[in-house]
Amino acid sequence: MRELPTLPLPAPAPPAEGYSRREALVMGLFALAAAATATGCSAADKLAYEEFVQKHFKDLSPEELKDRLASMEKRYTEQFGKEVKVSATPPMPGVLFGYALDLSRCIGCRRCVYGCVEENNQSRDPQTHWITVLEMDKEEGVNLQNANAFYDHETVPAPGKFYMPVACQHCENPPCVKVCPVQATWKEPDGIVVIDYDWCIGCRNCIAACPYGARRFNWGKPSIPKDELNPNTEYLGNRPRQRGVVEKCSFCLQRVRKGLYPKCVEVCPVGARKFGNLLDPESEIRYIIENKRVYILKEELNTQPKFFYYYGL
Amino acid sequence: MRPVRLTMAGAAVALMLAAACRPVEDHGARWSKARGPAAVKPAEPSPATKGAKATEVARTAALYPVAPPPFSDGVFPCSECHGKTDVVNRTPHPVEFHEDIVLHHDEKNRWCLDCHDAQNRDKLHLADGRLIDFTESYRLCGQCHGPTLRNWKAGEHGKRTGSWNGAKQYLLCANCHSPHSPHFKPIKPKPAPMRQEAIK
Ligand code: SF4
Ligand code: SF4
Numbered sequence: 040m041r042e043l044p045t046l047p048l049p050a051p052a053p054p055a056e057g058y059s060r061r062e063a064l065v066m067g068l069f070a071l072a073a074a075a076t077a078t079g080c081s082a083a084d085k086l087a088y089e090e091f092v093q094k095h096f097k098d099l100s101p102e103e104l105k106d107r108l109a110s111m112e113k114r115y116t117e118q119f120g121k122e123v124k125v126s127a128t129p130p131m132p133g134v135l136f137g138y139a140l141d142l143s144r145c146i147g148c149r150r151c152v153y154g155c156v157e158e159n160n161q162s163r164d165p166q167t168h169w170i171t172v173l174e175m176d177k178e179e180g181v182n183l184q185n186a187n188a189f190y191d192h193e194t195v196p197a198p199g200k201f202y203m204p205v206a207c208q209h210c211e212n213p214p215c216v217k218v219c220p221v222q223a224t225w226k227e228p229d230g231i232v233v234i235d236y237d238w239c240i241g242c243r244n245c246i247a248a249c250p251y252g253a254r255r256f257n258w259g260k261p262s263i264p265k266d267e268l269n270p271n272t273e274y275l276g277n278r279p280r281q282r283g284v285v286e287k288c289s290f291c292l293q294r295v296r297k298g299l300y301p302k303c304v305e306v307c308p309v310g311a312r313k314f315g316n317l318l319d320p321e322s323e324i325r326y327i328i329e330n331k332r333v334y335i336l337k338e339e340l341n342t343q344p345k346f347f348y349y350y351g352l
Numbered sequence: 353m354r355p356v357r358l359t360m361a362g363a364a365v366a367l368m369l370a371a372a373c374r375p376v377e378d379h380g381a382r383w384s385k386a387r388g389p390a391a392v393k394p395a396e397p398s399p400a401t402k403g404a405k406a407t408e409v410a411r412t413a414a415l416y417p418v419a420p421p422p423f424s425d426g427v428f429p430c431s432e433c434h435g436k437t438d439v440v441n442r443t444p445h446p447v448e449f450h451e452d453i454v455l456h457h458d459e460k461n462r463w464c465l466d467c468h469d470a471q472n473r474d475k476l477h478l479a480d481g482r483l484i485d486f487t488e489s490y491r492l493c494g495q496c497h498g499p500t501l502r503n504w505k506a507g508e509h510g511k512r513t514g515s516w517n518g519a520k521q522y523l524l525c526a527n528c529h530s531p532h533s534p535h536f537k538p539i540k541p542k543p544a545p546m547r548q549e550a551i552k
Contacts, residue, residue, distance in 0.1 A: 149543075153542050189545065190544060191541075192541060195541045309528065323507030351508060
């Protein structure tokens with residue numbers, strides 16, 4: 040059983056004949072529509088109906104969650120022609136995830152960007168990247184106005200430049216969550232800010248609210264070659280997305296909730312990326328925060344990122 | 353300043369020729385003089401040594417499970433070529449055969465045998481003479497780079513993979529920094545992202 044805080048939603052009306060008021064209303068609408076087209080209720084209608092009256096992720100009972108995951112697995116397995124697993128691994132108790140990135144070592148090679156794309160099933164065409172690597176002048180320091188994400192050198196690091204990869208900062212005080220009108224995005228107890236792609240209505244308020252440009256919108260239909268799909272997916276993480284929804288870095292939820300490092304940590308050739316439990320005083324992330332010069336991007340906004348840039352040298 | 357060049361490829365050919373026509377028991381002395389590797393395999397380590405080595409490795413593994421040291425193909429064990437009884441010229445000099453190695457690491461003050469052990473070529477030695485395995489080379493590096501070693505042990509410097517709350521693999525210093533020329537070499541970046549206006 041997931042121990043998640045309950046949403047401050049209005050209390051549901053008592054079920055009438057096994058259906059809530061919302062469900063009854065929607066069923067009525069469906070019945071009307073069916074009557075209007077005089078086609079009756081097919082199996083496809085039933086699936087559409089189920090999706091339409093779905094509950095919020097946090098309100099699903101364990102059985103309902105199981106059913107949803109199963110029907111999703113079925114759909115993705117058909118879509119991609121190979122076994123796709125969709126899990127909903129709960130957060131670990133006593134864990135608050137934090138990330139650190141060594142600005143003095145990142146060489147701007149973008150291995151993390153493409154490692155992330157493969158691990159987290161980002162669309163190849165149209166292109167979606169969760170990580171943006173910014174190139175800036177060493178002389179100038181962090182100045183986002185003069186940052187360049189499109190640098191294209193023969194080799195990196197380029198002389199006189201430094202690199203700052205930016206993705207979701209998993210703010211402890213996330214503006215994106217506050218502005219979502221339907222609570223399709225929220226902060227989990229382990230600090231990961233997640234999105235339910237099936238609840239997202241595509242209004243893009245969160246994109247406007249995020250000060251880090253971390254969120255991506257699927258303007259087109261995402262496409263991933265079947266053989267490149269990572270079949271180990273999470274409901275709130277790297278499962279395939281549909282057109283019209285928002286996505287972003289999830290700290291590799293599908294990996295870190297099983298104790299693994301995020302993919303970007305694993306692929307970074309210079310070891311610039313560090314990850315761990317902020318509540319564990321023995322963790323490398325705590326060592327870095329306590330011993331190194333830490334830089335927080337746009338600290339003045341009080342978003343309280345759990346992503347810490349630091350200078351290892 | 354000219355980096356010390358360790359040239360040995362030419363010697364490799366000579367070595368094969370010579371190995372064919374020399375009495376075996378003579379190889380050490382002669383080949384040391386010629387500054388080339390000995391062509392004869394060392395004696396099999398006794399079971400006792402083997403056991404000791406296994407324990408040593410196990411102890412290291414328990415401390416810091418490290419990636420395999422990045423030996424160039426076919427160079428290890430060094431004792432395949434370097435005999436225990438080789439006469440060693442301890443004055444820094446250009447070395448043939450290892451000509452691919454260009455020393456760019458405090459080369460004014462250091463030379464091969466400051467780290468590699470002349471008597472036991474399959475080991476490194478610390479400044480006080482204690483022998484260590486290549487899998488423990490971080491101890492050697494840490495003699496000069498103390499703060500870096502401290503940060504490496506804490507997981508701040510260098511790369512660790514595996515599990516954030518469990519078993520990890522540490523890359524050795526030498527996995528990223530060639531000990532002979534430690535500066536990180538520039539690499540080719542992955543392609544730039546598409547510009548938004550180019551995404552259809
Ligand atoms: S970085 Fe942006 S998307 Fe991520 S939690 Fe903060 S506001 Fe939300
Ligand atoms: S993989 Fe590492 S070095 Fe390369 S851009 Fe990403 S963080 Fe920087």
